[in-house]
Amino acid sequence: MAAPPIQQESEVVTARAERRWATVAVAVVVALAAVAGYAGIYHGALPQARVETADPTTLHLAGEFAEGNLGSALEPDGSVTVRAVGQEYSFTPQCMVVPTDALVTFRATSADVVHGFLIEGTNINTMLVPGYISQLSARFTTAGEHLMPCQEFCGAGHQGMWAKVKVVDRATFMDMSAKARRLSCVE
Numbered sequence: 001m002a003a004p005p006i007q008q009e010s011e012v013v014t015a016r017a018e019r020r021w022a023t024v025a026v027a028v029v030v031a032l033a034a035v036a037g038y039a040g041i042y043h044g045a046l047p048q049a050r051v052e053t054a055d056p057t058t059l060h061l062a063g064e065f066a067e068g069n070l071g072s073a074l075e076p077d078g079s080v081t082v083r084a085v086g087q088e089y090s091f092t093p094q095c096m097v098v099p100t101d102a103l104v105t106f107r108a109t110s111a112d113v114v115h116g117f118l119i120e121g122t123n124i125n126t127m128l129v130p131g132y133i134s135q136l137s138a139r140f141t142t143a144g145e146h147l148m149p150c151q152e153f154c155g156a157g158h159q160g161m162w163a164k165v166k167v168v169d170r171a172t173f174m175d176m177s178a179k180a181r182r183l184s185c186v187e
């Protein structure tokens with residue numbers, strides 16, 4: 001009659017080991033969930049590394065986003081800066097012209113409510129928030145047109161709010177730049 005006690009004892013040992021490993025497994029899952037949660041909340045709660053502001057009530061009067069300064073500007077280093085403003089329910093300029101094979105930096109803001117700034121066929125997709133300047137860069141390799149539908153609901157005219165980016169070859173852009181300080185393809 002020695003066998004049953006040994007059998008029982010090994011069962012107890014096995015059950016204890018199983019319980020211990022189950023505890024470890026649950027602890028690992030809880031720890032991973034906590035890490036994921038912390039990482040998400042931590043980065044979501046931090047302000048952007050670089051925040052530029054622009055007063056939406058005086059945009060049109062003076063400064064970087066005054067009407068005469070909007071559009072595409074050729075920089076001394078050969079890159080291009082495009083400045084634009086979104087407002088209910090249009091973008092200014094309505095058609096932005098950029099060259100192929102150059103670093104193109106878009107700087108834009110909103111004059112009223114939150115609008116979307118999305119250039120189809122590129123990974124430019126951001127929000128225009130009144131009070132803040134959004135900046136993103138892109139490089140276009142082929143000439144053509146890209147639509148820019150506003151992708152943030154901004155009011156009754158939202159679905160009619162769009163602009164476009166027209167990519168022209170570099171030589172054409174240089175010719176245009178020789179004639180004007182700010183360029184657009186608004187007709």
Ligand code: CUA
Binds near residue numbers: 087114151153
């Ligand atoms: Cu502007 Cu939707």
